[in-house]
Amino acid sequence: MKEKIFIEGGKRLSGSIPISGAKNSCLALMPLSLLSDSALTLNNVPILSDVETMIVLLESLGCVVSYQKTEKILNLKMSAKPLFLADYEIVKKMRASILVLGPLLARFGQAIVALPGGCAIGARPVNLHLMALEALGASFSIENGYVKGNVAKSLKGCKITFPFESVGATANTIMAAVLAKGTSELVNVAREPEIIDLCKCLKSMGCKIEGEGERTIIIEGVDTLRETTHEVVMDRIELGTFIIAGAISDSDLEFTGGDIILLESFVDKLYEVGIEVCQSDSNLRVKRINRSSIKHTNVLTEPFPGFPTDLQAQMMALLSLADGVSSIEEQIFENRFMHVPELIRMGANIEIKGRKAVISGVDKLKGAPVKATDLRASVSLVLAGLAAEGQTEIDKIHHIDRGYEDIIKKLTGCGAQIRRY
Numbered sequence: 001m002k003e004k005i006f007i008e009g010g011k012r013l014s015g016s017i018p019i020s021g022a023k024n025s026c027l028a029l030m031p032l033s034l035l036s037d038s039a040l041t042l043n044n045v046p047i048l049s050d051v052e053t054m055i056v057l058l059e060s061l062g063c064v065v066s067y068q069k070t071e072k073i074l075n076l077k078m079s080a081k082p083l084f085l086a087d088y089e090i091v092k093k094m095r096a097s098i099l100v101l102g103p104l105l106a107r108f109g110q111a112i113v114a115l116p117g118g119c120a121i122g123a124r125p126v127n128l129h130l131m132a133l134e135a136l137g138a139s140f141s142i143e144n145g146y147v148k149g150n151v152a153k154s155l156k157g158c159k160i161t162f163p164f165e166s167v168g169a170t171a172n173t174i175m176a177a178v179l180a181k182g183t184s185e186l187v188n189v190a191r192e193p194e195i196i197d198l199c200k201c202l203k204s205m206g207c208k209i210e211g212e213g214e215r216t217i218i219i220e221g222v223d224t225l226r227e228t229t230h231e232v233v234m235d236r237i238e239l240g241t242f243i244i245a246g247a248i249s250d251s252d253l254e255f256t257g258g259d260i261i262l263l264e265s266f267v268d269k270l271y272e273v274g275i276e277v278c279q280s281d282s283n284l285r286v287k288r289i290n291r292s293s294i295k296h297t298n299v300l301t302e303p304f305p306g307f308p309t310d311l312q313a314q315m316m317a318l319l320s321l322a323d324g325v326s327s328i329e330e331q332i333f334e335n336r337f338m339h340v341p342e343l344i345r346m347g348a349n350i351e352i353k354g355r356k357a358v359i360s361g362v363d364k365l366k367g368a369p370v371k372a373t374d375l376r377a378s379v380s381l382v383l384a385g386l387a388a389e390g391q392t393e394i395d396k397i398h399h400i401d402r403g404y405e406d407i408i409k410k411l412t413g414c415g416a417q418i419r420r421y
Contacts, residue, residue, distance in 0.1 A: 005394040005408070007385035008417035009367055013251035015414035016283070019239045019258040020046040020405045021072070021232035025194040027096040028171045029201055029232065030054050033063050033076035034103035035179060036205065036225035042074040044232040049401040053094045057086060061100065082107075088114035088145060094402075098126055098168060101149060102176035105138050109151040115142075128162065128169035135160045136173070136180050157182035157221055165190045165303040170217075171198055178207040180221040187216050192304040193233055193262045201230040236262040238404060239284075240311045241379055243267075245411070246286035247275040247294070248318050248387045253414060255284040265307045269315070272297045273322060296324035296361060301331050313339045313380035320348035321387060322361040329356045339377035342370040346384050346392065367392040375403045382407070386416060 021044035030051075033040045045051060047069055055065050055074075062082040066075040084104055091097040091114040104111035115126065126147065130140050136155040141148045157180045162169060170190040175198075177184035189195070191213050199212035205228045208220035239258040246253035247270065260267050260279050267277050273295045278285050288294070296319065301309040309332035319326040320343055330336050337357055340350050345368045349360040367390035372378030378399040385392030397420070400407060411418050 003397055003420055005382065005397050005400070005418065005420050007367070007382065007388075007392040007394070009365075009385050009388035009390065009392060011249065011386070011415060011417055013246065013249055013253055013386075013411070013414040013416055016254045016256055017242050017410045017414065018256045019234050019242070020044075022046070022194060022197070022235040022237070023048055023050055023403050024167070024237070025197045026051055026232045027054055027094075028099055028194060028198050029230065030058060030074070030076065031099045031103050031175065032201060032205070033058060033078055034061065034082075034100060035107050035175065037078055038205075038225060038227040039075060039077040040205075040227070041229040042076070042232055043072065043229065045072045045074045046232075046235065046405045047072070048403060048405055049398070050094050050096065050403065053090065054096065057090045057097055057100065060085075060087060060090060061104070084108060084110050084112055086111070086113040091116050096168070098129060099172055099175070101129060101147065102133060102172035105133060105149050105151050106155055106176040106179040109154070111147075111149045113147050113149075115145050115147065128166050129172045132160050132162070132169055132173040133176055136176055136184070155180035157184040157219070159185040159187065161187040162189060164188070167192050167195060170195055174198060174202070174209070174217065174219065177219040178202055178209070178221060178225070180219075182221055184219045184221070185216065186219070189215065189217050190303060191215065193236060197233040201228065204228040204230060234258055234262070237308065237310045237376075239263065240266050240308070241314050241383070241404070242410070243270070243275075243277055243284075243286045244311075244314045244318050244383055245386060247288065248321065248383050250288055250291055251414070253286055256282070258284050260284060263308075265305055266311055269297060269299060269307060273318070294318065294322040294361070296322045296326040298326060299328040301329070303332070309333060309336065310376050312336060313376045314383055316340075316350070316357060316359060317343060317380045317383040319359045320350070320362060320365060320384065322359070324361055326359045326361070327356055328359065331355065338373035339380050342373070342377070342381055343384055345370055346388055348384070364389055366390055369393040369395070372396045372399045375399045379404060379407070382418070385418075386411075
């Protein structure tokens with residue numbers, strides 16, 4: 001059924017928003033079930049369409065899955081009869097599907113995985129994944145849109161230097177290396193909290209890993225993994241998004257279950273523009289330092305611990321209302337400004353110059369019919385709609401369901417006039 005989101009903007013919000021478990025972490029943790037016959041239980045699992053897609057994919061590979069949505073508990077256990085084909089009809093829905101490649105090769109020595117789909121925010125090729133897995137001993141061919149991988153005997157530990165930081169390639173390589181024979185040294189790896197969370201779970205399964213969160217990770221391969229229960233880390237991107245929701249609507253919001261230590265660069269940049277985020281033992285609060293204005297600034301997206309690319313679109317919505325001229329330079333993905341024409345439809349003044357967006361602040365945004373183009377772009381339009389005069393109508397909202405749990409409920413609970421039908 002085709003649905004839209006309608007927002008009556010210009011309302012100040014007040015209340016508390018709970019922060020869910022991290023989508024990006026959960027999607028990397030779930031394929032760990034392929035590495036062992038032992039059960040894997042994940043707590044704090046967000047209710048998202050991407051999680052549902054990963055469940056379908058894992059079940060198609062022979063994993064037995066029990067999902068208790070009310071309790072947000074996911075139980076996974078590989079069956080005795082594994083399958084090795086990750087079909088295109090499933091994989092095309094989500095980029096993270098490629099994360100089954102490493103575990104399948106490490107455990108079973110074979111895998112056939114369709115080239116992945118997901119948000120159209122750039123090429124994001126899988127060559128870095130294949131390069132690292134080849135170094136460990138896998139061989140590949142690409143036929144009819146599928147990556148076909150094989151391992152002659154077993155993967156063997158080695159030193160791998162990534163030419164640039166990649167969260168997906170780092171995760172895939174870690175999952176393969178934990179079952180490789182000998183020691184693997186992974187250099188120039190991603191340092192995101194989601195990688196740290198993955199390593200934390202693997203350690204609880206009996207893996208020998210050192211250096212997570214640093215540029216080099218050392219892994220000593222093991223023969224088997226044990227049963228474990230792991231709580232998914234909080235979603236720092238969801239937290240950052242709702243912080244901007246409070247800032248852009250000049251609202252009094254608090255957030256439970258969040259931690260700004262995972263968003264230091266983002267929070268520092270907010271302080272530059274006049275937004276303060278305060279943390280106590282039990283919650284976070286956001287407020288404008290000067291309620292009458294938002295200051296301009298310049299933003300450069302970078303790998304963690306830099307400013308997250310997944311908060312770039314949301315920050316652009318905020319800077320559309322800033323005093324003066326701001327800029328955002330996107331260094332991670334080459335096609336991540338698809339939200340710009342939609343923000344312009346709402347009255348924003350933005351000019352694209354290659355990988356840089358120049359944002360001249362306007363006094364107000366106005367509601368308009370707009371279209372979501374990817375996950376983070378879609379939520380930037382929700383944020384703009386909260387601040388805009390009149391009604392904003394957002395089409396193609398299935399993108400939001402991929403990464404934001406109960407966003408309508410969370411916002412209406414704080415007084416937002418937002419509905420979906």
